[in-house]
Amino acid sequence: MNPTQLVWLRNDLRLDDNPAISQAQQQGDLHLVFIATPKQWQQHDESAAKQGLKAASIEDINQQLAKLGVPFTILETDWFADIPKLLKTFCQQKNIRDIWFNQETPLDERRRDDAVIDVLEGFGVNCHALDADLIVTVPVLTQQNEPFKVFTPYYRRWLQILQETQKPPYPVPDKQGEAIAVDLLKPGWSDDYRDDLWPADEASVLKKLSQFCRNKVKAYPKYRDIPAESGTSTLSPYLSIGRIGPRRLLASIQYHCSEQGLHWQDNDWLRELAWRDFYRQLLLHFPRLSMEKPFKPETDNVVWRDDETGFHAWCEGKTGFPIVDAAMRQLQQTGWMHNRLRMITASFLTKLLLIDWRRGEQFFMQHLLDGEFAANNGGWQWSASTGVDAAPYFRVFNPTRQSERFDPDGEFIRRFVPELKKLSGKQIHNPSDQLRTETGYPMPIIDYKPARQTAIDAFADLKN
Secondary structure, X not given: OOOEEEEEEOOOOOOOOOHHHHHHHOOOXXXXXXXXXXXXXXXXXXXXXXXXXXXXXXXXXXXXXXHHOOOEEXXXXXXXHHHHHHXXXXXXXXXXXXXXXXXXXXXXXXXXXXXXXXXXXXXXOEEEEEOOOOOOXXXXXXXXXXXXXOHHHHHHHHHHHHXXXXXXXXXOOOOOOOOOOOOOOOOOOOOOOOXXXXXXXXXXXXXXXXXXXXXXXXXXXXXXXXXXXXXXXXXXXXXXXXXXXXXXXXXXXXXXXXXXXXXXXXXXXXXXXXXXXXXXXXXXXXXXXXXXXXXXXXXXXXXOOOOHHHHHHHHHOOOOOHHHHHHHHHHHXXXXXXXXXXHHHHHHHHHHXXXXXXXXXXXXXXXXXXXXXXXXXXXXHHHHOOOOOOOOOOOXXXXXXXXXXXXXXXXXXXXXXXXXXXXXXXXOOOOOHHHHHHHOOOOXXXXXXXXXXXXXXXXXXXXX
């Protein structure tokens, strides 16, 4: 009888291209486990929508494993701190001597894993902690053996290492035995999400990846910044919970670029995926990023404004700046926001309202279907000029100019700010006072030019 190999699923909710599953099955029969920690997720500001996608994904995994004859157990506890004891008890009950899992990069998750390893190995269970879900799993370092702090040279080195170390996707697990009766899962921690926009079954996810690479990756540079166009992959919700493996992403890009006569190394979407690796690796090198601290320590001295009225207007999409309001309403209605709009709304909050970036970071995490700590933190610190490779403090997005440039006909604004749908393309970016009164759309909550100068002065004061 083959020894049972326990695979602990965490932020890698997939059977395809899962190193822990594939390598464990080479050593014996599989038993998979997932541990829900609703209070910990709440403390980490994980959105109800993301928990809904996670629950639906686990239900799909449950059905796939049942067909393969692989047992799957779902455990639930409140906190990460409870997990070592919970897993020890489970291993005792099932007579398990090996546990496999793919590592994660945020600090709390790494501390959790260290505690699990201490307890289980002390009990005689072998812990196989594999590389984190990165496209390039080895550290990407400078010639001085230090972490990169600027993305462009990081990306050059990242590409070089990638071409030297890339591996094909891991196969889905083999059938292990007779099909198992499926217990319908009804996890109490799940919630609704837009399953019409993001189906959770793995087959649909992989199909969506393939369709994007086949039909849109060539035009991605042209349409990626236009929110009214479906020019992006919209795969980020799946990436945030590990529904797609990094080697599968790379293989799909390489295959479809080859089919279309493109150089995959020059692919703009691959560059965006490298940003995800960059932000995740930074958490390993700079633990303070997981402690609500800015990457640039001096920016902790910025005097942020206490403006509850402005913050709530931003949250509700009632700032009087149409592109900002359309973006915030998209977030509230779908659980997702276009990346260009994330930059515009984050710049508006941190630079024009001069509200602490940590408040925006938290609000996004609480509402985003694709909320991922590393990418969300990195994006907010970039916009607030507090982070690694950040926008210079004097770069303040003019929301009206951004609107005119990236939504020239106002198509996106009309979709989410319907009170303005009858306005012309020219009027819609900054309606007159009369049009605002007639449509019931709010007046701007700030005057752009003096607000911009206030932000520049606040950052310039740090140098003094």
